[in-house]
Amino acid sequence: MIRSITQQKPAEEIQRLLNGMARVFIIGCGTCATLTRTGGLPEVEAMKDALSEKGKVVTGTTVVPVACDNLTADILKEFQSMIKQADALLIMACAFGVQTIARQINKIVIPALNTLFIGKETGASEFNEVCSQCGTCIIGETGGICPVTACHKGLVNGPCGGTNNGKCEIDSNKDCAWTMIYNRLSELNRLDLMRNYQKPRNHLGEPSPGKFEIPAE
């Protein structure tokens, strides 16, 4: 399953963003941010305590099931009066959730989290970025591993000289994408694919900001 991976902003930054706003309503998310322990019930409670300690009035809190879902507006109706009292909404969800709520409720939104990447849950408590949605997929020639995402330089024509015992030179916790590709293609007896020259990427795959409409039948 793909997950939006988030990290809490530094307390000082949250304080600065809330400057001049005495009354705050806090919204967490029951999906990705709960899983990554950045915006679930315990984190929302801790945030409430921390803000109260700093002298803020927390008018209420909730953890919506899926912050990025359009139904979030209906769910938040239940908290209408508490939200009305607040100067701002402090949202402990990824930026998809924050933007969904910002479109639905006419109130200043403050993100409490930074959205790091869209990742795949690859193990217990472990998430990895495996696709960066570039719009021009080349993994048919790389054994199903994406070097555009998994290589820190996005190299598409083979490994750089900094491979470090199968790890990336910039972070010994990260696998070298091209070592993984080499091993995978070697197992499949298809190392010939690595000799193919990959042309410069078409960065116009889908110009940012991406937009897609299902064509009419």
Added chain:
Amino acid sequence: MKSGSTLEKILEAGHFAFTGELGPPRGANIEALKKKAQPLKGMVDSVNITDNQTAVVRMSSWAASLFAMTEGLEPNYQMVCRDRNRLAMQADILGAYAHGIRNMLCLSGDHQQFGDHPQSKGVFDIDSMQLIQMVKNMRDEGQFLNGQEIDEPPKLFIGAAANPFAEPFEWRIYRLAKKIQAGADFIQTQCIYNMEKMREWVKRANDMGLTEKVYILAGVTPMKSLGMARYMKAKVPGMDVPDYVIDRLKGVDKKKQADEGIQMACEQIAEFKEMKGVAGVHLMAIEWEHRVPEIAERAGMLPRPEV
């Protein structure tokens, strides 16, 4: 002749090439640049002018290359893929050529995280392989990357890097082949300390016929001290420093370590001169430019041939 550069002429004539390296200053200090350039004059055939090496901001490679030319050196203009997109790269290549630069080294570049602006965006619009092919097409087809015609194409002698020691070792020779296929005319290798592995890599290049298609310049960096050797062994990814190098430096008095380092480099150069498939040596005397005349002399590289 592809470019008519001195380096190309030296290699074409079958002379054993000897090239140097010059890192531009961290500022606009021309005097510092001249001071570093001065001892290289007449000692080397061409000088690699690094491009924001180790991702640290320095005077631009093309500008420092022009200063090197006024100092009587032939620059090997280095360009990395980290700091520019394909428009900026092609624009700089045209400008560099118009100013008389004739050699170019195409690299991916160290990741920005290693440098002095770790929060910067790494561009990597194209990679080193694609850069090589782009420069070749600019030269031989007179075309930009988009296929459009260039009014007065740049004629550059194209260099690329190779690391014979990085993993997966088995793959490295094919990566070299891919760079030659893309258009590399000459190769500068990573600093060599592990001679066994280098011999094996060159043997494979010979067996595959690659050394008939490209000039390999063996990278030599003399150790200045035991501390440097230990640092390179432990901290520099892709660097292969065998224990016998460390042990040999350990075996001499601290004051004599630099001399021993130069001696070891000279022994390597002597072997490379005889090694089939090696066309020259690229001396990377890091922040040791003033010792280059001594190294060139001791390695029997002087006088440099006139071409």
